[in-house]
Amino acid sequence: MLYSALRRSLLRTLAAVGAVGVGSLALLPVAPAQAAEPSATVAVDGHVAANGELTINETITFAQGAPATLVQKLGTRQDVLGGGQLAYTIDQITARAGITDLAPKVVTDGDFVVITIDPAKAGRTPVSIGYRVVGAARPVIAAESNARTEVAWKMLQGLSVPVDQVSGTLATAGTITYVNCEAGAGDALVPCSTWGGGTHENPQPSFTDGPRAAGDVVQLEFGIPSSVVTPNAVVKHPWSLDRAFSVNRSTLLASLLPLLLGGGLLYAWHRRSGRDQISGIVTPIAEFTPVGAGESRFTVLADVRPGHVGTVADERVDPVDVTATLLDLAVRGWIRIVELPRDRAHQAPDWRLERTEGGEGDLRRFENSLRDAIAPAGGGVLVSDIDEAIAPVIARMQGELYDDVVARGWFDRRPDSIRGRWQTLGWVALALALVATLGLVLFTTYGLVGIALMALALGALVLGQEMPSRTAAGTELLAGLSALASQLQTQPTTHLPAGDEYHELSRILPYAVVLGGRERWIRALVDADRDEAPDGDELGWYSAPGDWHLRDLPDSLDAFVVAVQGRLFGR
Numbered sequence: 001m002l003y004s005a006l007r008r009s010l011l012r013t014l015a016a017v018g019a020v021g022v023g024s025l026a027l028l029p030v031a032p033a034q035a036a037e038p039s040a041t042v043a044v045d046g047h048v049a050a051n052g053e054l055t056i057n058e059t060i061t062f063a064q065g066a067p068a069t070l071v072q073k074l075g076t077r078q079d080v081l082g083g084g085q086l087a088y089t090i091d092q093i094t095a096r097a098g099i100t101d102l103a104p105k106v107v108t109d110g111d112f113v114v115i116t117i118d119p120a121k122a123g124r125t126p127v128s129i130g131y132r133v134v135g136a137a138r139p140v141i142a143a144e145s146n147a148r149t150e151v152a153w154k155m156l157q158g159l160s161v162p163v164d165q166v167s168g169t170l171a172t173a174g175t176i177t178y179v180n181c182e183a184g185a186g187d188a189l190v191p192c193s194t195w196g197g198g199t200h201e202n203p204q205p206s207f208t209d210g211p212r213a214a215g216d217v218v219q220l221e222f223g224i225p226s227s228v229v230t231p232n233a234v235v236k237h238p239w240s241l242d243r244a245f246s247v248n249r250s251t252l253l254a255s256l257l258p259l260l261l262g263g264g265l266l267y268a269w270h271r272r273s274g275r276d277q278i279s280g281i282v283t284p285i286a287e288f289t290p291v292g293a294g295e296s297r298f299t300v301l302a303d304v305r306p307g308h309v310g311t312v313a314d315e316r317v318d319p320v321d322v323t324a325t326l327l328d329l330a331v332r333g334w335i336r337i338v339e340l341p342r343d344r345a346h347q348a349p350d351w352r353l354e355r356t357e358g359g360e361g362d363l364r365r366f367e368n369s370l371r372d373a374i375a376p377a378g379g380g381v382l383v384s385d386i387d388e389a390i391a392p393v394i395a396r397m398q399g400e401l402y403d404d405v406v407a408r409g410w411f412d413r414r415p416d417s418i419r420g421r422w423q424t425l426g427w428v429a430l431a432l433a434l435v436a437t438l439g440l441v442l443f444t445t446y447g448l449v450g451i452a453l454m455a456l457a458l459g460a461l462v463l464g465q466e467m468p469s470r471t472a473a474g475t476e477l478l479a480g481l482s483a484l485a486s487q488l489q490t491q492p493t494t495h496l497p498a499g500d501e502y503h504e505l506s507r508i509l510p511y512a513v514v515l516g517g518r519e520r521w522i523r524a525l526v527d528a529d530r531d532e533a534p535d536g537d538e539l540g541w542y543s544a545p546g547d548w549h550l551r552d553l554p555d556s557l558d559a560f561v562v563a564v565q566g567r568l569f570g571r
Contacts, residue, residue, distance in 0.1 A: 028320040037161075038067040041061050041210075042061075047170070048229055050173065056131055069116060069119075070117040071114065071491050073157070084235045085236050086136040086233055086236075092131055100122065128279035139226065149224050149230070150221060163210055174201070179196065181218065188208065212387065240439075244444070246445040277469070277474075282476060282483060283473070285480040286487075289344075308410075309515060314469075316416075323565055331509065332359045334371055335375045337541065337542050338543045338544075340352060353381050355379075373389050373393045386429075386568070410470060417466050433450065484511065488508070501525075501528035502538065509522070532549075538550060542556075
């Protein structure tokens with residue numbers, strides 16, 4: 001009994017405490033309920049004109065009160081197959097509440113037209129947003145007999161508030177062939193709640209949908225004969241490298257056509273102006289004339305200097321021609337090559353070029369210019385300084401040599417002038433081709449045409465190097481040079497007049513330098529030395545230190561040729 005009494009007392013106490021607690025809670029302040037997010041219903045009505053223009057009017061009614069700011073974003077681009085974009089023009093934008101102009105703020109932000117409105121100006125009156133769209137009517141079938149226009153537009157898009165319900169109708173003349181409606185966020189669209197049109201009871205395309213979150217879209221599209229609504233879609237293609245160099249039938253044809261025509265023109269031009277005149281006659285340059293049993297003397301038959309040889313052979317004046325001319329001037333007694341003694345065993349060799357008088361034959365203008373530069377009167381020039389000595393006159397000497405081969409009738413025009421004109425033409429053509437290519441790449445899909453044009457320009461540059469052509473006399477001389485080159489490679493070096501080997505071999509050497517066979521004729525000079533006495537002044541045109549022997553000539557002359565050509569090539 002005592003236990004029961006205590007239990008009843010405890011329960012009564014707890015009940016009293018609970019009652020006090022509940023009463024205290026009742027006295028606490030109550031938090032206000034959170035305001036509901038503004039939402040709206042939207043009614044859209046529009047009209048499709050015969051030219052494809054859309055006129056849209058949205059009536060927006062707020063259920064729980066208008067937001068502080070109302071924003072709507074209308075897209076001006078839509079991707080289509082093939083990498084293109086439909087471009088929409090949106091203008092004639094208005095915003096009203098009854099007869100009150102809400103003065104919308106309209107800006108362009110990338111691919112959107114952004115409309116900003118202050119709904120407070122509307123009070124409780126629904127907000128009406130109107131605008132015009134150009135570009136929403138696109139052709140579907142090109143065949144004239146079945147031409148159809150598809151009108152497609154996002155009747156709801158980019159609204160900054162949720163939509164409880166949206167409905168709309170697009171008025172158009174004629175009978176629609178089909179209608180469809182899709183709604184959702186972004187590209188994840190699903191069928192609308194209801195849609196229809198094209199029937200006797202409901203001839204105009206219409207739809208209903210909702211609810212929709214802020215920013216969702218509702219797209220209505222329908223087909224109609226092009227005779228009723230003319231397409232006005234504008235498809236633009238954003239630039240990309242792949243599109244600029246599109247490969248298809250039209251771009252390939254447009255590229256191949258100038259390439260084939262231009263290539264054919266260059267080929268025909270080369271055949272007409274860049275080919276040698278062939279006569280089939282050989283002009284002998286030199287020969288080994290028999291003068292006794294087993295003996296032959298090197299006889300120059302034509303007034304062809306070693307400098308001429310290389311110029312006629314490759315149509316250029318290069319360091320090899322200059323080197324051969326130096327040796328020829330020395331052999332003929334117009335200069336002397338003096339090898340300088342070395343202070344150290346591994347010191348690089350050097351030579352001094354000295355002027356001499358009373359040499360054989362006359363001097364051509366280019367030979368005089370070279371002689372005056374490398375062996376001036378009263379002095380001489382070191383091979384180590386030959387590049388500095390020859391620099392002021394090398395261009396004049398080359399020009400005089402080109403003039404000489406033209407004067408002798410081996411070329412109609414100077415080869416360097418012909419190459420220069422073609423080089424200028426090629427660089428100008430390449431610059432124009434680059435500009436054309438840049439324009440084609442930036443604004444069209446025909447970048448391949450630019451590549452073809454640049455290839456033609458480069459072809460002109462390369463072909464220009466082959467445009468100099470020899471006259472009939474020049475080809476006859478070239479044939480003679482070829483015969484002499486063969487002789488220099490095959491003629492026995494031991495069949496020279498006894499006692500006159502040095503002179504004969506020296507006369508052959510400049511031609512061997514430019515035509516080939518230099519090593520075997522230098523070796524013949526070495527073999528002609530039959531004593532152990534120093535040969536420093538034995539040759540006359542080549543002077544060396546007192547302990548020098550002819551067996552040293554191959555190394556000395558090779559080093560001389562390498563040093564001279566290295567200096568000249570390094571200019």
